[in-house]
Amino acid sequence: MAAHAGGLTAVRVSSLERRFAAQPVLDGLDLELGAGEFVALLGQSGSGKSTLLRALAGLDHDVTGSGEITTPERVSVAFQDSRLLPWLRVLDNVVLGLAGARRAGAEALAEVGLAGRERAWPGELSGGEQQRVALARSLVAEPELLLADEPFGALDALTRIRMHGLLRELYQRHRPTVLLVTHDVDEAVELADRVLVLEAGRIAVDVRIDLPGSRSLRDPGFHEYRDLL
Numbered sequence: 001m002a003a004h005a006g007g008l009t010a011v012r013v014s015s016l017e018r019r020f021a022a023q024p025v026l027d028g029l030d031l032e033l034g035a036g037e038f039v040a041l042l043g044q045s046g047s048g049k050s051t052l053l054r055a056l057a058g059l060d061h062d063v064t065g066s067g068e069i070t071t072p073e074r075v076s077v078a079f080q081d082s083r084l085l086p087w088l089r090v091l092d093n094v095v096l097g098l099a100g101a102r103r104a105g106a107e108a109l110a111e112v113g114l115a116g117r118e119r120a121w122p123g124e125l126s127g128g129e130q131q132r133v134a135l136a137r138s139l140v141a142e143p144e145l146l147l148a149d150e151p152f153g154a155l156d157a158l159t160r161i162r163m164h165g166l167l168r169e170l171y172q173r174h175r176p177t178v179l180l181v182t183h184d185v186d187e188a189v190e191l192a193d194r195v196l197v198l199e200a201g202r203i204a205v206d207v208r209i210d211l212p213g214s215r216s217l218r219d220p221g222f223h224e225y226r227d228l229l
């Protein structure tokens with residue numbers, strides 16, 4: 001597996017195991033993410049991407065393995081289903097647990113295109129809008145590690161492109177380590193600097209996307225990556 005290029009290590013996982021009813025989902029998985037890396041995690045449906053993210057978020061107490069899971073302290077998770085609290089208004093969801101963050105929360109809502117919806121209830125928003133609230137929340141938290149589980153899944157194509165730009169911009173601003181789960185290869189190479197593929201319980205492919213200025217699989221230079229992925 002290709003190690004990250006120098007620098008500090010933000011995430012380290014060794015020999016991670018997770019079984020469901022004796023069926024191994026994560027099967028001796030090793031992973032290292034460098035501080036400030038933007039990494040995309042691909043894998044077929046059911047390959048264990050969400051299971052890995054839950055483990056990294058410290059939400060799964062049934063993982064085993066010879067090594068430890070090390071992550072930074074400030075971890076933010078944007079779940080596949082946005083997991084907003086239905087009894088809290090949109091802005092309260094964004095700033096939940098974050099002291100003195102109401103202004104930043106309102107700004108983040110504006111950045112994801114939801115200005116004026118601060119006092120709406122989650123149930124009044126579409127699925128895509130709820131995902132944008134969840135993204136705003138993880139941005140306000142200014143995490144050292146952002147774990148995002150298919151955060152653009154429920155978005156229409158146009159909003160998805162806007163959110164890509166926004167996520168990339170916020171990444172440049174705060175430089176968190178990002179692990180973005182997606183099933184979309186184009187999205188992975190467009191956004192990330194390193195692409196992983198989870199297969200048979202391990203990281204089967206680990207490639208660095210290193211084509212300055214080029215972020216499309218349609219560019220000829222991407223052939224080598226297409227073949228690897």
Ligand code: ADP
Binds near residue numbers: 043045047050052
């Ligand atoms: P992905 O996110 O890559 O689509 P998941 O991590 O959600 O995959 O699931 C990986 C496998 O583990 C699937 O076969 C799924 O059915 C199984 N699985 C996940 N969570 C549970 C659970 N809580 N109980 C039983 N099986 C589970």
Ligand code: MG
Binds near residue numbers: 049051080149
């Ligand atoms: Mg999943």
